[in-house]
Amino acid sequence: MSNAALKKIGITGVAGRMGQMLLKTVLADPECELVGGTEYVGSPHVGADLGELVGAKVLGINIGDNPADLFEKADVVVDFTLPKATDIHLELATKHGTAWLLGTTGLSAEQDAQISKASETTPILQAANFSLGVNLLLGLVKQAAAALPEQDWDIEVVETHHNQKIDAPSGTALALGIAAAEGRDVELEDVQKLSREGVTGVRPVGEIGFATMRGGDVAGEHQVNFFGTSERIEIGHRASDRAIFAKGAIHAAKWMVGKSAGHYDMQDVLGLTD
Numbered sequence: 001m002s003n004a005a006l007k008k009i010g011i012t013g014v015a016g017r018m019g020q021m022l023l024k025t026v027l028a029d030p031e032c033e034l035v036g037g038t039e040y041v042g043s044p045h046v047g048a049d050l051g052e053l054v055g056a057k058v059l060g061i062n063i064g065d066n067p068a069d070l071f072e073k074a075d076v077v078v079d080f081t082l083p084k085a086t087d088i089h090l091e092l093a094t095k096h097g098t099a100w101l102l103g104t105t106g107l108s109a110e111q112d113a114q115i116s117k118a119s120e121t122t123p124i125l126q127a128a129n130f131s132l133g134v135n136l137l138l139g140l141v142k143q144a145a146a147a148l149p150e151q152d153w154d155i156e157v158v159e160t161h162h163n164q165k166i167d168a169p170s171g172t173a174l175a176l177g178i179a180a181a182e183g184r185d186v187e188l189e190d191v192q193k194l195s196r197e198g199v200t201g202v203r204p205v206g207e208i209g210f211a212t213m214r215g216g217d218v219a220g221e222h223q224v225n226f227f228g229t230s231e232r233i234e235i236g237h238r239a240s241d242r243a244i245f246a247k248g249a250i251h252a253a254k255w256m257v258g259k260s261a262g263h264y265d266m267q268d269v270l271g272l273t274d
């Protein structure tokens with residue numbers, strides 16, 4: 001029986017690593033109602049029962065391949081897929097005015113601009129990382145970068161993820177870089193060094209550097225280093241289970257229900273905005 005008070009959630013990319021975590025989180029949440037889940041056209045998962053996908057009881061809802069159904073029925077569509085799927089989901093969110101929670105990383109600058117434009121008419125929540133810890137870290141990094149003079153302190157962001165991750169540096173590493181740049185009142189694009197090799201020359205003052213490691217099943221580790229002379233500050237976060245991202249995302253999805261158009265992030269959800 002449908003309960004109008006329940007928050008109706010749809011999940012794109014439901015058979016993916018995050019998709020399955022999100023599905024389990026929604027099924028376990030008494031405030032949520034699952035309206036469906038999709039995969040790409042031609043996926044071997046299409047047609048399978050959503051409950052069986054995660055070892056739960058049969059739900060009688062099959063994995064679909066038409067995201068329009070989700071955007072029509074859901075209060076919020078939760079989307080952790082691939083950048084190539086983002087454009088169609090953005091179009092559907094805008095067409096139906098459905099709240100859209102976007103966790104996909106590795107988007108192009110053009111896609112980011114389109115998302116910002118669409119948020120003028122549609123509620124969109126976008127975050128490179130949905131964990132509470134990382135969102136606190138963003139604030140700490142901004143504060144440290146503002147306090148430490150750039151001529152004396154070099155900022156380097158190091159991240160590690162599992163060997164199936166397809167983009168680098170991670171969206172979270174870039175978000176930490178942006179937080180550091182904001183602390184210094186500069187644009188990250190103007191000071192970033194996303195990777196290094198060969199004869200690089202000496203490190204320019206004010207540069208914000210990134211280093212990436214990939215291996216095993218690491219859920220996500222980030223460390224922001226502030227190198228001074230004869231001293232170093234290290235602030236970091238380690239995720240040992242991707243369930244934290246799913247839990248944070250569904251918490252945020254519930255927060256989104258009934259919100260007006262806007263471009264929200266986790267700082268808004270957690271009430272950490274200035």
Ligand code: NAD
Pocket residue numbers: 012013014015016017018019038039040041043080081082083084085102103104105106127128129130131242245
């Ligand atoms: P994954 O490859 O395991 O899952 C992606 C899923 O999307 C796959 O099942 C794939 O078949 C599906 N998919 C692809 N195209 C689709 C389409 N057109 N329609 C529907 N489904 C489609 O990847 P993952 O580890 O789950 O990560 C997914 C994304 O989420 C990545 O960009 C990753 O960086 C990001 N991520 C973000 C956070 C965060 O907190 N923001 C945390 C973890 C992962």
